[in-house]
Amino acid sequence: MTLLLSWIGKDSRKISSAYIASDSRFSWSDGRKFDYGRKVYALQNSPDILGYCGDVLYPTVILTQLLDMDKDSILFPKNSSNRERVQIVFNQIKEKSAYYPESKLAKSIEIIHISRDNEIDFVCFIYKWTIETNWTISEQEIPLASDKVIILGSGKDEFYNRYLDYLKGNNGKTSRALFQCLCHTLIDIKDLQCGGAPQLVGLYNKFNGKNFGIIYKNQRYYLGTKIHKLEETSNLEWRNELFERYNGITKQILEGAQRQPNDLNI
Template structure:
């Protein structure tokens, strides 16, 4: 079923605190009951031309189809207008999901439904929205309020309970990484390495938004190898075109797989 999380990074200014980044991350496992699994399934998405990122948990087929349709329409300027605010953009996404779900055979939705996250930025303001369809068979949409501290803002999926159990360690004022963006990733990495839920697994996959630019796709360095969307990159690719992070969420060189020169070392 999956584990999906979202978190924010907050700049600690002298006189105020300001959100500087938002992330959506997931495991990479598609599963068919307890018998079959595939650890290279895409669960996070984003626009390369506009500041919009998405992720989902629950049923795999419907959300992956819908997001596979929505992203190209955003990229080509079809779904959003140039002056749309965050609420308007999300309402357009919600309306698209709703009209598609109206004609979808709901008896084939696995795990009783799905959750789709949509994070957006207008100017330098970030917003996160959640669309859900559950056992009550009602499609709902809600904005998630963002705090002024670097922390998780959403967790979901069958791996949620294990993540939240681990999160108690980092969400402690006595921890070295309390109140930091990297703490969330540390917890995600540990959870996936120790996960007991058979429907959750594989390597993390991450997309994010900063104050400027559009979707950031992050490569993951683990076990001295490079991964994107859970798949080891064995092909000859242009690795420098995206950011890479190691298990400590440190900026990492895709060439020698070591922390980038000048990148801040992060305590564990």
């Protein structure tokens, strides 16, 4: 299964960022696992990010296709709004699944889609499939302050129980608290369907979807896969387990970057 979560960051005036993060483990009923699976996606030519949990193969196939369609500017009409893009993505996912053998799907699929219009109009929609209901689409409320938007997957209860402890700390409802809680949960999670390194995509007020590199247990990871060597020409933004801005080459905090306190000492 998965631990999949999304949240927004808000400054004193407006929503400044939105994120989707997950673990990296694919697991099977026979106990086998693969800890390098991609579960989150950032579109390069539009301000949209997505992540999934549940069935693995179908979402991987369709979201990868949508990613490339967006890259080559054939997915969305020019100047389409965030809600128009949401409907286009949902239609693509729903229509293609009609040709996919239902017997090969897991019990459910859930996909988070966060989309932005202008600089501050963020929306979040959940696409869900079950054999009983087929595909449904629902809008998820965006919080008024920095906080989680939704938590999904088999690991959600372990995450949330630990997050209650983070909420009691000085960091409270912040992006760093949510990401720290994800890393903390994955380090000693009891649900063996979840594991591997955290992976992260995001949206700022400007620009399109963004992938992040993660320094986790002093190793580099990019969308679930380990990066052994990094060229100096890379301009990827890196974060560590505390959500501090890191240098991906040296694996040290960037000069001038703000330190992020950690109340629970992961």
